[in-house]
Amino acid sequence: MTKIKTIADLVKLRDELQSKQALADSADNAESIIQIKIGMGTSGIASGAKDVMDFLIEALEKRNIEAIVSQTGDMGYSYAEPTISVKKPGKSPIIFGYVNVQKADEIIEKYIKRDELVEGVIPVNYHTIDN
Amino acid sequence: MTKYKQIRIVLNNCGVIDPENIEESIARDSYMALGKCITEMTPQDVIKEIKESGLRGRGGGGFPTGLKWEIASKNHADQKYVVCNADEGDPGAFMDRSVLEGDPHAVLEAMAICGYAIGATKGLIYIRAEYPMAIKRLKIAIDQALEYGLLGNNIFGSKFDFNIELRYGAGAFVCGEETSLIHSMEGLRGEPTIKPPFPAEKGYLGKPTNVNNVETFACVPIIIRKGASWFNKIGTEKSKGTKVFALAGKVNNVGLIEVPMGTTLREVIFEIGGGIQNGKKFKAVQTGGPSGGCLTEKHLDTPIDFDNLIAAGSMMGSGGMIVMDEDNCMVSVAKFYLDFTVEESCGKCSPCRIGNKRLYELLERITKGQGVMDDLQRLRNMSNVIKDTSLCGLGQTSPNPVLSTLDNFYDEYVAHIKDHKCPAGQCKDLMKYFIIAENCVGCTACARVCPVGAITGEKKEPHFINSEICIKCGACMERCKFDAIIIK
Ligand SMILES: Cc1cc2nc3c(=O)[nH]c(=O)nc-3n(C[C@H](O)[C@H](O)[C@H](O)COP(=O)(O)O)c2cc1C
Ligand code: SF4
Ligand code: SF4
Ligand code: SF4
Numbered sequence: 001m002t003k004i005k006t007i008a009d010l011v012k013l014r015d016e017l018q019s020k021q022a023l024a025d026s027a028d029n030a031e032s033i034i035q036i037k038i039g040m041g042t043s044g045i046a047s048g049a050k051d052v053m054d055f056l057i058e059a060l061e062k063r064n065i066e067a068i069v070s071q072t073g074d075m076g077y078s079y080a081e082p083t084i085s086v087k088k089p090g091k092s093p094i095i096f097g098y099v100n101v102q103k104a105d106e107i108i109e110k111y112i113k114r115d116e117l118v119e120g121v122i123p124v125n126y127h128t129i130d131n
Numbered sequence: 132m133t134k135y136k137q138i139r140i141v142l143n144n145c146g147v148i149d150p151e152n153i154e155e156s157i158a159r160d161s162y163m164a165l166g167k168c169i170t171e172m173t174p175q176d177v178i179k180e181i182k183e184s185g186l187r188g189r190g191g192g193g194f195p196t197g198l199k200w201e202i203a204s205k206n207h208a209d210q211k212y213v214v215c216n217a218d219e220g221d222p223g224a225f226m227d228r229s230v231l232e233g234d235p236h237a238v239l240e241a242m243a244i245c246g247y248a249i250g251a252t253k254g255l256i257y258i259r260a261e262y263p264m265a266i267k268r269l270k271i272a273i274d275q276a277l278e279y280g281l282l283g284n285n286i287f288g289s290k291f292d293f294n295i296e297l298r299y300g301a302g303a304f305v306c307g308e309e310t311s312l313i314h315s316m317e318g319l320r321g322e323p324t325i326k327p328p329f330p331a332e333k334g335y336l337g338k339p340t341n342v343n344n345v346e347t348f349a350c351v352p353i354i355i356r357k358g359a360s361w362f363n364k365i366g367t368e369k370s371k372g373t374k375v376f377a378l379a380g381k382v383n384n385v386g387l388i389e390v391p392m393g394t395t396l397r398e399v400i401f402e403i404g405g406g407i408q409n410g411k412k413f414k415a416v417q418t419g420g421p422s423g424g425c426l427t428e429k430h431l432d433t434p435i436d437f438d439n440l441i442a443a444g445s446m447m448g449s450g451g452m453i454v455m456d457e458d459n460c461m462v463s464v465a466k467f468y469l470d471f472t473v474e475e476s477c478g479k480c481s482p483c484r485i486g487n488k489r490l491y492e493l494l495e496r497i498t499k500g501q502g503v504m505d506d507l508q509r510l511r512n513m514s515n516v517i518k519d520t521s522l523c524g525l526g527q528t529s530p531n532p533v534l535s536t537l538d539n540f541y542d543e544y545v546a547h548i549k550d551h552k553c554p555a556g557q558c559k560d561l562m563k564y565f566i567i568a569e570n571c572v573g574c575t576a577c578a579r580v581c582p583v584g585a586i587t588g589e590k591k592e593p594h595f596i597n598s599e600i601c602i603k604c605g606a607c608m609e610r611c612k613f614d615a616i617i618i619k
Contacts (some may be wrong), residue, residue: 003280005288006164010157010281017158035239039146041232042264073233075146076387085146125403126137126389129353 016037024068028089034067034112035082040084041074047081048100055101056084057106067112077122097120136398138365140373141349142389150268150498153275162281164355168247168251169287177248178204181351183359185371190344191422191448192523193370193437196351199341201329206339211251212334214316214342217258217265218300218307221420221435222471224451226375227345228426229387231265235272241534243282243293243349244355254295257312259302264579269297271298273544273584276572284392285583291413304475305423309342310524311477322477323523336617342450349413359423370436374447380416380454381408393434396426400454406573415539419448421468422528424535425461444535446528460557461540466494468532476525484515490533497544499560500551511537536576556618559603562619568593568616577607 004010009030023031037045038053060067075083080097086107087093096107098120110116139145148155156162168177183195203211215238219227231238242254258266258403273295276282283293299317300306306321313335315321334340350372354362364370365382370392376399379385383405390399396416407413415425418435424445426433433439437447455464469491478484493510497503514530521527536542546552553561566577566586571593578594585601588594598606598618608616 003278004162005280006559007170007287007429010162010166013154014157014160014163021158037147040231041146042262043298045264070149071151072148073145073150074229074387076142076229076389077274077384078386079384080386083146124135126139128136128139129143129357 001011004038025087025089034065034089035087036067036069037072037085037093038069039073039075039077039081039085039119040071042080043074043078050083051101052082052099052104053083056108059105063108065108065112079121080120083122088112088115095124096120097122136394136403137388137390138373139389140362140365141237141375142233142355142387144237145229145387146587148234150235151271152231153236153272153279153281154442156234157279160356161236161352162240162276163268164352165243165247165281166287167355168479169289174204174248174250177244177355180355180359181248183358184350184362185363185366185369186347186354187370187437188344189350189374189447191419191446196343196347199331199343199344199370200245200248202329203251203341204317206332208338210253210336210338211249212335212338212340213249213251213254213328214246214309214312214340215242215254215256215345216309216312216342217256217262217345218312218477219259219262219345219449220302220304220307220424221449221451223377223379223453224420224449225377226387227451228265230349230375230596231262232268235265235269236276237349237352238345239269239272239276239282239295241351242295243286244351245303245341245343245348247291248295249265249337249339251341252292252294252492254293255298255308255316255335256295257298257300257316259300261302262517266297266299273297279390302407302418303477304471305477305523305525308525311523312342313340314458316424322479323525326520334377339345341566343364346450367434367436367439369438374435374450376452378404378452379452380452381411381456381459382406382454383408390435390605392436395432395434397431399435399452400431404454405457408455409456411458413454414457414459415455415461417445417453417462417464417532418451419446419528419531419614420451421471422446422524422531423448423541424531425455425464426535427539444538445531458555458557460498460553460555461536462498462564463555463557464531465536466491466498469529472525474531476529480526482517482520483522483529486513486521487526487529489513490517490530494533497547498553498558500547500558502544502548504545504548505547507537507541523556562603563598564596564601564603564605564608565598565617565619566594566596567617570613572613572615574612576610576612580606580610582606
């Protein structure tokens with residue numbers, strides 16, 4: 001990694017990362033990929049988010065589904081932990097609550113494979129800094 | 132911006148980015164604000180922007196952040212410090228932890244911006260050792276920021292250096308108070324000292340020190356990026372921006388929420404929070420933790436901001452919000468917080484050390500049904516003395532839960548004292564288990580389950596509980612299939 005020495009360096013790095021992300025996010029290109037994030041703040045971990053993450057990584061590989069599985073911070077829905085967000089290329093991310101291993105399995109089989117919704121979706125209920 | 136009640140500014144990246152990967156932060160504009168400050172703004176410009184944003188401290192007091200930075204910037208010294216207060220001692224609060232775990236770079240970046248503004252090159256984060264995940268992610272974030280040259284020496288090719296270290300607290304509530312926090316970092320006992328001198332004049336190692344809360348810092352980069360005039364459009368006249376609350380207690384959607392200042396308690400509890408669990412009736416909500424007070428039905432439509440909460444007899448505090456329903460006994464709630472205060476008082480000054488203990492004893496007497504009506508005036512008088520004469524904020528606010536429950540639930544105190552009854556059915560010493568003879572079929576199930584043999588009666592005849600023997604364990608009531616056992 002070369003150090004960031006000027007603001008132009010930072011802008012360049014940010015723009016590169018953003019275009020990479022945009023490619024991964026949008027459908028129909030070689031970089032498109034399913035992105036799964038697991039809420040792993042202290043409360044997520046305490047409710048079993050680690051097991052869910054381990055399961056997802058293993059199950060997706062076994063079932064030959066290409067996806068990036070990563071951790072993120074607390075999504076805010078303590079009442080429904082563990083929570084995960086699933087983003088399919090070209091679609092908005094969907095947040096699922098109450099995700100244990102069985103639920104994660106159902107999410108793979110139904111939502112990821114066949115676009116069928118499963119119970120436990122937490123609707124977006126906030127504005128972001130951009131809208 | 133009216134579709135949803137919440138807006139995520141502080142929580143913008145929380146639950147979105149991988150906090151252990153700096154590139155995910157950078158992709159979402161992290162360190163752009165720092166770059167803008169260093170390359171396009173003078174320290175005075177930065178302070179002016181923060182002042183104009185109207186940002187006030189989220190650690191409890193609501194002191195204007197820009198003004199605090201300005202004072203620190205004007206105190207000259209060979210070394211100054213930026214301190215992030217991540218002690219988060221309020222029971223039930225976890226906003227700061229979530230921000231540090233979910234978006235550590237926002238706090239690091241803001242500390243560097245503050246350092247640039249006040250002329251400090253060293254930052255310290257005082258964090259409780261009970262937050263291992265937050266500590267781990269902060270360490271990773273600091274290492275990555277150093278590696279990318281976003282912290283360290285000559286940031287953005289300028290002459291500005293900034294380094295951040297962690298300091299661990301042992302989890303004493305009083306160590307969240309800024310003078311006490313500074314003493315604790317110096318290796319001294321975590322006891323407060325009288326202000327002035329304020330930390331901005333004489334803080335860590337006697338040098339000018341700017342102390343801000345985690346959430347206060349987390350607002351800073353966005354203010355710089357989007358401008359003060361973007362930020363100060365959100366909120367009320369005197370409280371700008373948003374506030375993160377840890378919504379807890381008897382509410383359906385327990386969790387972390389972020390709302391514009393000026394949102395009402397009703398919107399928070401009934402819309403975002405989804406109302407009270409099990410269809411019960413709302414009774415009160417405690418804001419401000421042990422320093423705050425309880426708010427009731429009549430406050431539900433008050434817009435939440437620093438000044439309105441104080442006017443209503445509570446305070447913003449750090450953002451814990453504990454919702455209570457009809458089953459909560461308000462005398463016990465006051466007792467719970469006093470118990471906490473007595474435990475956490477550092478003992479340096481007598482009003483707090485002795486006074487709070489006496490308050491606790493009075494409350495205990497009342498919950499045992501041994502109180503007298505004069506106790507209520509005693510509670511009030513003593514509370515006022517403790518508030519007026521304690522050395523630090525802990526003692527100055529500790530009687531608030533007592534005063535606000537006295538104000539809002541006076542009848543409940545009277546019921547404990549005069550009728551020896553706890554209307555919420557919480558105070559064990561005032562409960563009596565009782566069998567309604569008409570409902571009892573004499574199945575003997577209760578007598579068999581009673582651990583102390585307090586229940587007598589012939590088979591197929593109504594049974595009877597000897598309240599002298601009963602230890603109020605509730606086992607009989609759970610067992611009775613005929614709803615014959617009640618608590619009186
Ligand atoms: C007993 C006591 C406990 C406190 N605990 C905290 C705390 O846990 N976190 C915090 O940020 N501020 C806490 N404060 C407030 C700090 O003293 C200080 O005002 C604050 O960190 C300043 O930051 P701000 O201006 O950004 O709010 C506490 C104050 C008192 C009196
Ligand atoms: S008010 Fe309480 S916590 Fe504060 S200095 Fe006095 S004894 Fe210590
Ligand atoms: S369990 Fe209920 S019905 Fe049976 S003896 Fe006890 S009180 Fe009566
Ligand atoms: S409450 Fe417990 S001790 Fe009292 S009568 Fe029932 S079972 Fe016995």
